Every structure is written in structure tokens, then in C-alpha cells.
Amino acid sequence: MHPSKQPWLHSAWIDTVFILSPPFLCLLAIVLFPDFFQQHVHNLPVPAWVLLILLIDVGHVYSTLFRTYLEKETLAQRRQLLVWAPFGAWVGGMLLYALGGGIFWRVLAYLAVFHFIRQQYGFMRLYSRKEKRPAWERHLDTFCIYAATLLPLLLWHVEGERNFNWFIDRDFVYLSFPAVAPFITAFNGLVFGVYLLKEGWVLYQTRTLNVPRNLVIIGTFLAWYIGIVYYNGDLIFTSFNVISHGIPYLALVWIYGHKRQTKASLEGKPAWHDRWSLGLVGIGFFVGLVVALAYIEEGLWDALVWRDHPQVFTFFQMLPQVEDKLLLSILVPLLALPQMTHYILDGFIWKSSGSPLKT
Template structure:
């Protein structure tokens, strides 16, 4: 057995902060799903209040958290001046070009971009929580599992007949019913989980060390993606597990400021919006932007939630394909920019 040397757990801020806002959300979301009435776990039903809470107040709102790491931060604006104007322009022009090929083409590409973004967020958290670990045999299993914990449910989705939920719109994924491929993907999934657990047990036996946040992150990723897509087949269950597990940790990371230290928890670095009412300003801003965006979508395009966006119903509904080609990529620009910028703003040398 190797000599035992106790190391501090690699929290981003603290055990309480990380535990409640970054690591607990998928487990809490699963508990809520388990107590839902059965129809909401297996049908396309989505109560209006649940849609507002999950889609508007968390999913769309978290997109605007990126503003506080980019455009609202004077230092970041100076450091990334070129990136911050090139990305939205490029995203809009690419969106118009895609929409000119058909609305489904645009939404399909945006969906796969969103999926990639969701997957990479989990990998990013894994890297943060593994930043203090020295190279050790089998360490690669953590990376393999965090990726396959997200990819396997997506494969299951692609290889199954229609589900009772979607990411953005119906038909966005290329799907086919292929039971043999689902079985093969499942065998690999179970095998990888078993290999990872065996490696962690062996490493703990040898060193008496356990990276708690990394393992909780992996467990939460397995829970939220498997339960949301494979185990349950309901729109509310999928949205709850998908949105809560992704949006709340992201907002928590933004509020903390992304400060990651190598040894001990660091005080939050929240930039220009810190202060006595900083949290209220932060949450109020992202919710306001989300409400305005969804109101414009509903008034101009979808016309599905008039009870929520009453004022926006006075806007003219746009149905002309030529106008939609320019309008839809513009309304989707906050999301597409968020997906692309996030590939750059969280990168660190170590």
C-alpha cells in the first residue's frame, strides 16, 4: 500500500457552495421526478408553470450568465475584444445561411451544437475537480466515463423510435429504431461504469484517498442523463433533469467568477456586479433578458404561451419564410453565441 498523504478536496469555492449548487442539482431533480404523478414521467405533458420555471427562469436565463463573464466585465472585454464581436457576427451569418437551406436544417445544427455544449460543460467540471490529481493508472477512465455518461443516452435516443420530448423541435435528431445497436451501446455503458468503480475502489484501497466532488459530479451526470432520456420518457422529466443539472451549476460557476485555485478554496471574484445587492442584480438581469427573449419568440414566431407573454401578443406573427430566415437566427443568437463563447472563456493554462 502506498503511503497515505491526506489532500484537501478540490472544491471550486467550498463544500457547501459546490455541494448545493453544482453537485446536488441532478440528484435533487431526480427526487422531484420520482414524486411526480406518473403521466408527467411518461408523456409529453408540460404544465405551464413548470415550463416557465424550467425553460424561462433556468434554461434561457443561464444563457445570459455568459454576459457577466464577457460583455459586462471591462477587463474581459479588453482581453477578448476581437472574439466578442467576431463570434456573434459569425453565428448570425452562419444561422442565416443554415436557415436558408430550411428551418429543420437550422434547428438540427443548433441542437447538435447545444448537445456538444452540454457535454463539454460536464467535462469542464471534471477537469476542474481533477486539477490536483497526479497522473495515476486508470485516470483516463474518468474522462471516458464523463463523455460516455452523456453520449450513451444520446445514442439510445438516436437508436430508438420517437420519444415524448425533444431538445428544441420535433425531428431535430436523426433517429432510427435499431435494438441491436442499443444493446451494444448499453453493454459498453455498463462495462465502463464497472471499470471506473473498480479503479476508484482500487485507488482508495492503495491510498485511502477519494476525490469526492469528482465522483459526485460523475454520479450526477450518470443520473441526470440516463434518467432524463433512457429511464423516463416524459417531457417534464427530461426537461427537469436536463435543465436543472446544467443551468444551475453554470450560473453558480459564473457567480463565483470561475476562480479556481490549485490548493485551497478561493473567495469569490464576481467582477463589476459584486456588492450588497449583487446577487439580486445578477439573477434579476438574467431573468429579465430571458423573459424578453422568450416573449419575442412567442409574439413573433411560436404563439404558444400567450397567457405568460400577453404584451408580446401585439407583435405581428411572422410566417413569411424569407423573413424567418433573418429573424430566427437573430432570436437564437444569444444561445448560439453562448455555446461558442463558452468554448473559449473557461479555458485555463492548467
């Protein structure tokens, strides 16, 4: 594929910087500053926690608002889903927490894993939208994107606990069968090699190369294997996991809003809710709102449940920590409701055939 005809979602530089480069930039940071990352194998320094968890991870959850509740068209088309999804998630969360806090976090962890995997598949599909290729090539790409994510997770499960977790300690079910780990690793490498050979063959046969699709798939292989398997450190895992997921998602929501506004302007019917993605003011509103909501949520988590970062949430420390199990069974699912709703809605909101992202 000629460079000028690449299937960018917005533009070469926006897509490259905010969607495609994050896993490679994480790897570059680890190579340039290995001592810093090795110093934080078991925990995150507070500044890193603020950047990775508060601003990016929790922040990207709230960006879904701009694709759902703050978008008039989606709100009208999917009103029932937008009303019942959070209600059902809260009720389901309370039932799970009533069975045990560990059960609640385990189900939420696997739901999050599914969400993370599907995002990589979704980006691969978006960047393949203009290709006319044989079915076997498309099926191989799909197999590779799932292998790139599931095989490192399988290694995590068979090797047992690591120096990091998804949400809390032992939120995964560990199989403790390390004897099969070398075979899984070899298979992961084989799949990666087959993908590279396939792309080399396609390039030789057609003189075309889909740059963004290749960067998505190669970046996924690198981020998930290096972040989970090759290294065993909390900061490295969290950097790969959060940056490679959260930054592209934030960019995707902004690109969608920008394209939607552009279309509305061309049709002569722009509205105030279409203008949030335009210019510095729009970007400031977008970033400011998600950061403010993320800070409030994490402040409530810290004061009422965790008490991990009082220096970051000084104002919230006047609130009492909740220890009653019944109250926690109501409160914890309520505080987790934004991310649960985000996971659920994300499975629906990007499937519209009329989405401006698919043009």
C-alpha cells in the same frame, strides 16, 4: 482525499447545493412525486416551462454576459472574438435557415449537445485540478464522462423518436436500429461499473476520495441515462437536462466573479464591475438581469414565432406573428443569437491558465 482538502471551487455547501446536487435532487423529486411526472409525459405544464425553460435554460445563457461583455479584462483580451462570434453566428444561422428551418434547428441541436457534454467534462477537469494521479486514471475518467453522455444519446438515436425532443420534433437524425440498443445499454452499465471499481481501488490504495469529481461523474451517468433512456417523458427529460446544466453554469459564473472580486480587493484595486457578485445586492443584480433578458427574448419568440404561451407574455401579444419565410430566415437566427453566441464563447472563456477557478 481528506474532506477538508476537497478541491471545492468555492465552498463545500455552495458547490454541493448548486453544482453537484441538481441531478440527484431531480431524481429525488421523481421518486417522491412519480404521479406528477407521469402526468406530463408529452408536454410541460406552464409553471414548469416558466421555471425550467424561461428562468433556468434561457437565463443561464445570459449569465455568460458576466463572464464576457460585462468583464473589462475579458473584453479587452478577446475583443475580436466577442465582436465576430455573434456576427458569424448570425450570418451562419441565416444561411442554414435559408436551406430549411429543419436544417437550422438540427445543427443548433447538435451544437447544444456538444456544449452540454463539454460542460460535464469541464466540471470533471476543474474538480481534478489538484490531483496527482497516473495518466491511465485521468484517461479513464475522461472516457467515462464522454460515455456517460454519448451512450444515452446514441440509444436515443438508434431507438428513434421519444416523447420529447431537444428543440423541435425530429431535430435529431434517427438511425432506427433498435436491435443494438441492449448492447449499448449493457456497455453503458459496464463503463459505470468499471468506474466505480476504479474509485474503490483508489480509495483502498490511497485512503483518498475526491468527492466532487465523483459526484460530477456519477451524477452525469444518472442524469443522462435516467433522463433520456430509462424514462420517456418530457418533464423528466427537461428537468434533468435543464437543471443539471443551467444551475451549475449559473453557479460557476457567480463563483468566478466572486473569486475575481476577492482577488481585486486583496490587490487594492476593486472596480464597480468587480462588485456584482458581492452580497444580496450583487446576487439580485445578477439574477434580475438574466431573468429580465430571458423574459424579453422568450416574449419575442412567443409573439413573433411560436405563439405557445400567450398567458405568460401578454404584453408581447400585440406584436404580429411573422410567417414570411424570408423574414423568418433573418428573425429566427437573430432570436437564437444569444444561445448560439453562448455555445461558441463557452468554448474559449474558461480555458485561461490564470483563471481564479484553477487556484
